[in-house]
Structure formats: structure tokens, C-alpha cells
Amino acid sequence: MNLLIGFFAGLIxxxxxxxxxxxxxxxTVFRQCTQLEAQGANLLFFLPIALLSMFLHTxxxxxxxxxxxxxxxxxxxxxxxxxxxxAALDESLLQKLFAALLLITGLRELFHGRKAESAAQ
Amino acid sequence: xxxxxTERLKSAFAGAVSGIMxxxxxxxxxxxxxxxxxxxxxxxxxxxxTSVALIFFLSISAAIGYFLGGNLNAGLVFPLLPGGFFxxxxxxxxxxxxxxxxxxxxxxxxxxxxxxxxxxK
Numbered sequence: 001m002n003l004l005i006g007f008f009a010g011l012i013x014x015x016x017x018x019x020x021x022x023x024x025x026x027x028t029v030f031r032q033c034t035q036l037e038a039q040g041a042n043l044l045f046f047l048p049i050a051l052l053s054m055f056l057h058t059x060x061x062x063x064x065x066x067x068x069x070x071x072x073x074x075x076x077x078x079x080x081x082x083x084x085x086x087a088a089l090d091e092s093l094l095q096k097l098f099a100a101l102l103l104i105t106g107l108r109e110l111f112h113g114r115k116a117e118s119a120a121q
Numbered sequence: 122x123x124x125x126x127t128e129r130l131k132s133a134f135a136g137a138v139s140g141i142m143x144x145x146x147x148x149x150x151x152x153x154x155x156x157x158x159x160x161x162x163x164x165x166x167x168x169x170x171t172s173v174a175l176i177f178f179l180s181i182s183a184a185i186g187y188f189l190g191g192n193l194n195a196g197l198v199f200p201l202l203p204g205g206f207f208x209x210x211x212x213x214x215x216x217x218x219x220x221x222x223x224x225x226x227x228x229x230x231x232x233x234x235x236x237x238x239x240x241x242k
Contacts, residue, residue: 002200002201007207012212014208014211016172027197040194041194042148048202049206050173054174057213062166062170063174064171067158072136072175073133074132075137076182079179080144082146083144086144086145086146095146096240109156
């Protein structure tokens with residue numbers, strides 16, 4: 001079971017498709033972990049998997065390293081702001097708004113037109 | 122503003138927004154990082170691979186927070202890693218070969234599932 005769950009979580013994570021949800025559902029539903037424990041475990045699992053994936057993706061020429069310093073520096077500042085905001089704001093409303101944003105993005109990605117596709121390439 | 126500056130600014134914006142989401146919700150950074158990286162001019166496969174690297178750096182800072190809070194359980198994670206490494210290798214091969222349009226559609230479906238879970242919680 002560990003092998004199978006690890007495999008699918010690793011597969012999805014390495015493709016930048018998330019992967020967290022596989023791990024978090026497994027740990028909370030089947031292993032009776034708390035949400036916080038499961039999030040921590042998912043985070044810890046992701047680090048070595050991402051490291052291996054980054055090595056392999058770089059060899060395939062798929063990672064644009066020029067964008068990383070700007071994105072990562074802004075991201076770390078953003079994460080601090082997010083943590084601070086999370087403590088100050090009503091999270092359930094935020095979560096609903098975020099879900100709506102994901103839903104719209106998901107529908108746009110699913111039903112993207114051929115025009116957008118050729119423009120992105 | 123020249124092209125390079127715009128690209129850097131957009132990359133920093135992608136990083137900042139995914140950082141804020143990760144800080145607020147503990148996950149979801151990747152879900153916004155991928156479409157925002159596409160807007161900086163990267164093709165979908167490269168956006169996915171580059172998002173893995175971006176989320177890796179954000180996850181390191183998040184993992185430090187979990188570690189200090191005592192929410193990292195390495196014993197839970199080690200048995201999952203062997204399967205995870207196999208998954209990452211396969212995922213890296215798949216990402217190299219997958220069609221950009223198909224990748225976007227798969228990503229869209231996963232985002233809609235994630236949004237559904239958040240809305241129903």
C-alpha cells in the first residue's frame with residue numbers, strides 16, 4: 001500500500017499536477033492522521049521527490065531556471081504574508097473564494113480553445 | 122518596459138501569489154503557479170516542470186515552520202519514499218513526452234476536483 005500510494009503521489013507531484021491530495025486523503029482517511037500531520041508529511045515527502053524531479057526535468061530542458069530567483073524570492077515573502085493573513089482573516093470564506101478561483105481556472109484549462117493552445121507554444 | 126523586465130515581473134508575481142496561497146492554505150500554490158507561469162510565456166510542460174522547482178523552494182521554508190511546530194513525522198514518510206521515487210522517474214519521462222493540450226486538460230480536471238473538495242468541506 002505504501003509503495004502504491006507513494007508511486008501515485010510521486011508521479012503526480014513530479015508532473016507539477018499537485019499530488020498532495022493523494023497523500024493527504026490517504027493519511028487522513030486510512031491512517032487516521034490529523035490534517036496538520038498529513039500536511040506536514042506531504043511537505044516532507046515532496047522535498048526529496050521534487051529534488052529528483054528537478055534533476056530529471058533539468059536534463060530534459062523543461063525547467064526555466066531564469067524565472068526561479070524572482071519567483072522564489074517573491075514566493076517566500078508571499079508565504080510570510082499568507083501565513084500572517086491566515087491568522088488575521090476568516091479562513092472559511094477565503095477557502096470558498098479560493099475554491100471558486102480554482103474551479104474557474106480548472107474549467108478554462110479543461111475547455112481551452114485550440115487558438116490558446118497554439119498561442120502558448 | 123522591455124521584455125526581460127516584464128518576464129521577471131510576471132515571474133515574481135507568479136511566485137508571490139503562489140507563496141500567499143501556500144501560506145494561507147498550506148497548499149494550492151502549484152495550482153496558481155502553473156497558469157501564472159504560462160502567462161509569463163512558458164509552454165504548459167515547462168510551466169509544470171518550473172512550478173515543481175518553485176514549490177520546492179517555497180516548501181523548504183514551510184517545512185521549517187512545521188518542524189518548529191513539531192508537526193513533521195519522518196517515520197510516516199520514509200516508507201512512502203521508494204514508491205515515490207519510482208513515480209517521479211515515470212512522471213519525468215511522461216512530462217517530457219506528453220502533449221501540451223492533454224496536459225492542460227488533465228490539470229483542469231484535477232483543479233475542478235480540488236475545488237469541489239474545498240467547497241464541500
